[in-house]
Amino acid sequence: MISYPNAKINIGLAITSKRQDGFHDIASCFYPVGWSDILEIIPSEELSFQSTGIDIPGNADHNLCLQAYHLLNKDFNIPPVQMHLHKIIPIGAGLGGGSADGAFALVMLNEMNNLGLSDEQLEEYAAQMGSDCPFFIKNKPVYVTGRGEVFNELDLTLKGKKIVLVNPNIHISTKEAYSGVSPKALDFELKATLEGNIEDWKDHVKNDFEDSLLKKYTVIDKIKSDLYKQGAEYASMTGSGSTVFGIFSTEIDLSNYTEYSVWSGDLD
Structure with a gap:
């Protein structure tokens, strides 16, 4: 079985408070985009995992695809599989690629083994x-609160719009990103703004990580400014960086970004 775990962007990312458990409360929109990895899972005599494409740092035994297998195996004693992940989505880029790989592995293993788990049960895993x-x-746009795990329906569609994602090949750790943030409560209704006109986003919808990271990594600021110069209706860094996206009504010239990792496509 083969699937294509896709990336996501954050449209707005407010860090609203520091929690007692060490995490932060956030408010954001998660929106799926088409930049994808390739994940193949097939039956095997023994459990194995290998990856190609972008090199994945760290111990392969800790990969989220394998974690997905172990979670389900603990409860259902499922047979071993061979997993092959071809990594395309940049790592440490605010695109959620690793999270997508793990979630898609859960969905695939559920189907392959006829476990009958609902979306809600899979979300718990x-x-x-x-x-x-x-x-x-579920892989659809949601308004997110809590530490990123509380989903609320969002009346937002960007279908027909085009998106450009530019990653300047800078790895920013979550720890580094949060070190420059001072949590503060929102003074406006982010959800209502997102459900309004995209023309209003530029002045109100922001990624709180940008305040410190755009000063430290000026290339990120330059990319964002250039996307606006090319006619972006909205442009922002996604997640904790370093990828920047621009939302457009028409195709744009990508020749300015040949030295970076770039993806463009249509939004659903």
């Missing part, structure tokens, strides 16, 4: 792997 993982089970 996904939450054990990381805050972003549950989003990729």
Whole structure:
């Protein structure tokens, strides 16, 4: 079985408070985009995992795809599989690629083994792997609160719009990103603004990580400014960086970004 775990963007990302458990409360929109990895899972005599494409740092035994297998195996004693992940989505780029890989593995293993788990049950398993993982089970736009695991319906569609994602090949750790943030409560209704006109987003919808990171990594600021110069209706850094996206009504010239990792496509 083959699937294509896709990335996501944050449209707005407010860090509203520091929690007693060490995490932060956020408010954001998670929106799926088409930049995708490739994940193949097939039956095997023994459990194995390998990856190609972008090199994945760290111990492969800790990959979220394997974590997904172990979570389900603990409860259902499922047979071993061979997993092959071809990594395309940049790592540490604010796109949720690793979370998508783990969530898609859950969905695939559920189907392959006829476990009959509902989306809600799969979301519970996904939450054990990381805050972003549950989003990729249903994989549709949501308004997110809590530490990123509380989903609320959002009346927002960007269907027909085009998106450009530019990653300047800078890895920003979550720890580094949060070190420059001072949590503060929102003084406006982010959800209502997102459900309004995209023309109003530029002045109100912001990623709180940008205040410190755009000063430290001026190339990110330059990319964002350039996307606006090319006619973006809205442009922002996504997640904790370093990827910047622009939303457009028409195709744009991508020749300015040949030295970076770039993806463009249509939004659903």
